[in-house]
Amino acid sequence: MTASRVRFTGLAALLLAGTAACGAAPTTATPSGGAAGGGSPAGTDARTATSAADFGGLDKLVEAAKKEGKLHVIALPPDWANYGKIIEAFTAKYGIEIESETPDASSADEINAVKTRKGQDRAPDVLDLGQSFAISGAAEGLFAPYKVQTWDKISANQKEPSGLWFNDYGGYVSIGCDAKKITKCPETFADLLKPEYKGKVALNGNPTKSGSAFAGVYAAALANGGSFDDIQPGLDFFKKLKESGNFNPVETTPATIEKGETQISIDWDYNNAAYAPKMAAKGIDWKTVVPTDGKYFQLYAQAINKDAPHPAAARLWQEFLYSTEGQNLYLGGFARPVLLPAMQADGTVDKAAEANLPPVEGDPAFPTEAQVNKAKEVLATGWGAAVAG
Amino acid sequence: MPLLTVVAVAFGIPVLTLLAGAFTVEDPATGTSTFGTANLSRSLQDPYLGTISSSVRLSAVVAVAGAVAGTILAQAVITSRFRALRETVLTFSGVLANFGGVPLAFVWIATLGNSGVVTTMLGLGSGVLYNFWGLALVYLYFSVPLMVLVVTPALDGLRPQWREAAYNSGATTWQFWRHVGVPVLAPALLGGVVLLFGGAFAAYATAAAMVGSTVPLVTLQIADALTGDVLVGYENIALALSLDMIVVALLVMAVYLPLQRRSSRWLR
Numbered sequence: 001m002t003a004s005r006v007r008f009t010g011l012a013a014l015l016l017a018g019t020a021a022c023g024a025a026p027t028t029a030t031p032s033g034g035a036a037g038g039g040s041p042a043g044t045d046a047r048t049a050t051s052a053a054d055f056g057g058l059d060k061l062v063e064a065a066k067k068e069g070k071l072h073v074i075a076l077p078p079d080w081a082n083y084g085k086i087i088e089a090f091t092a093k094y095g096i097e098i099e100s101e102t103p104d105a106s107s108a109d110e111i112n113a114v115k116t117r118k119g120q121d122r123a124p125d126v127l128d129l130g131q132s133f134a135i136s137g138a139a140e141g142l143f144a145p146y147k148v149q150t151w152d153k154i155s156a157n158q159k160e161p162s163g164l165w166f167n168d169y170g171g172y173v174s175i176g177c178d179a180k181k182i183t184k185c186p187e188t189f190a191d192l193l194k195p196e197y198k199g200k201v202a203l204n205g206n207p208t209k210s211g212s213a214f215a216g217v218y219a220a221a222l223a224n225g226g227s228f229d230d231i232q233p234g235l236d237f238f239k240k241l242k243e244s245g246n247f248n249p250v251e252t253t254p255a256t257i258e259k260g261e262t263q264i265s266i267d268w269d270y271n272n273a274a275y276a277p278k279m280a281a282k283g284i285d286w287k288t289v290v291p292t293d294g295k296y297f298q299l300y301a302q303a304i305n306k307d308a309p310h311p312a313a314a315r316l317w318q319e320f321l322y323s324t325e326g327q328n329l330y331l332g333g334f335a336r337p338v339l340l341p342a343m344q345a346d347g348t349v350d351k352a353a354e355a356n357l358p359p360v361e362g363d364p365a366f367p368t369e370a371q372v373n374k375a376k377e378v379l380a381t382g383w384g385a386a387v388a389g
Numbered sequence: 390m391p392l393l394t395v396v397a398v399a400f401g402i403p404v405l406t407l408l409a410g411a412f413t414v415e416d417p418a419t420g421t422s423t424f425g426t427a428n429l430s431r432s433l434q435d436p437y438l439g440t441i442s443s444s445v446r447l448s449a450v451v452a453v454a455g456a457v458a459g460t461i462l463a464q465a466v467i468t469s470r471f472r473a474l475r476e477t478v479l480t481f482s483g484v485l486a487n488f489g490g491v492p493l494a495f496v497w498i499a500t501l502g503n504s505g506v507v508t509t510m511l512g513l514g515s516g517v518l519y520n521f522w523g524l525a526l527v528y529l530y531f532s533v534p535l536m537v538l539v540v541t542p543a544l545d546g547l548r549p550q551w552r553e554a555a556y557n558s559g560a561t562t563w564q565f566w567r568h569v570g571v572p573v574l575a576p577a578l579l580g581g582v583v584l585l586f587g588g589a590f591a592a593y594a595t596a597a598a599m600v601g602s603t604v605p606l607v608t609l610q611i612a613d614a615l616t617g618d619v620l621v622g623y624e625n626i627a628l629a630l631s632l633d634m635i636v637v638a639l640l641v642m643a644v645y646l647p648l649q650r651r652s653s654r655w656l657r
Contacts, residue, residue, distance in 0.1 A: 199515020211618030249603040
């Protein structure tokens, strides 16, 4: 019974900023509930603190976090959305050591780590999750609610109302291309079907497993008459790509790009854009475009482990990520931070980093959780048949 | 007794967990779980059934081709007059039999991939490697050496006296192999086939790096369901698929074990 109510809360949260959600505050560890913000007295237990004010201000939070001295993170690849630099900057600023474990882990691995290492010192403190795992994890009561100081600037459909999760950064599906080897780089999904790209079009993973590859199929669906409700045209597109011989089953990594094995790659724009400077050093001209016919934007989400072994450090990490400094660091890794619109408005955005982003026209649209779940169901059963053989 | 304890802990607990998970059906709407066979029946429908049969087919091809090639190679080396050649081949087999995973995939991608060395040199075009037969070829790369290692002791066990006796009684080489050699070796050969089958059936990393989802394999499917950023709540289907794999492996072992017992009788 409880579970269903919590799940409903999670759903409502994504669909629209539910005002109802305050009433149905999820049954997590915090007795005070999430919505109150500074409801608890100062000097409270870090585990139940739902904002910096609960500690008695940011300085006190920093103090408490320094006392813990450590932060355990998982699934943060150093070359993904600039996490390498972000970790460095955090440690340099607060002197808190970050143990970064299994950088290439998936969202499912993160949730597993939270469940199986309950009460252990090596449980992850904070999580960077695919959207659906943030929602299902919140429904299972795995996260602690927390609101960062910039909470109000995060737009309503990009956070769970009580603060169980909130989006951190995201990007568009893009097409990367080795301009040295390919005479004319493709700019749209329709281009990818041209005979000149035979055996060259790769994804960065398997769409039933990798979030970015899944987004690639969703974007292809949008480009080919599909909609958020209907991902099938995306599957059909890849089937066509496979039949025409253009589909390249090798999954893109920096190594395959360097080797020339994946000369065209569908991936998040922040991955493709981040490859460019590294590849330039190796004599490869890696270009990134966001296809005009299939624009798909998605955000990842942050959450704090309810049983975090370093609860104060975990909360300080969130404050750091959502500070101007942290958000600009994401931007430095070519990812689009969730506070980008707010920072553009108040002029705190890092102009140089912003200029490096692949240009996109118009505002992004988002599918609802129900639409995404349906699309995944279709993908899970249909993907094998689309590209097998 | 200590051995039994170790076996019970090392194999019993995972199997029990697997069984419990495979038979637990979770209702995505309410989050409640019940006991049932929905996961299993789902794991035996498309698209999962296709991946199981594709895995079995690939493993069978690799096992038979690997066994034949490995046996011929082993026999050639054993009967060679050069002792050093035998040592070298066996040492190399020992190394190559354990060469797998992503490094193996990359070796082949660099050789026969779309812009691989050999592909470019011979102008083979794209997609030579990234299909069922390409994957079988790559699997043979560690299967043949494994077969050489497995079958060499058995071939050594074929006493020269038997051959001499056969020839003295007027048998041809063909007749010797048909009536003496192959029947004596049969259990060991079949044992090798089973071993290769198992190796190919359980292989994962090579295929994941090389063909992604274009050659459907049950191990890849399990990984998709179990770890990933996309599918939520497919864990128990993955466990059901693992159970299917165990059943296939048990069926194959049911053939292997009695034969193994017979072979040891001959080759003392």
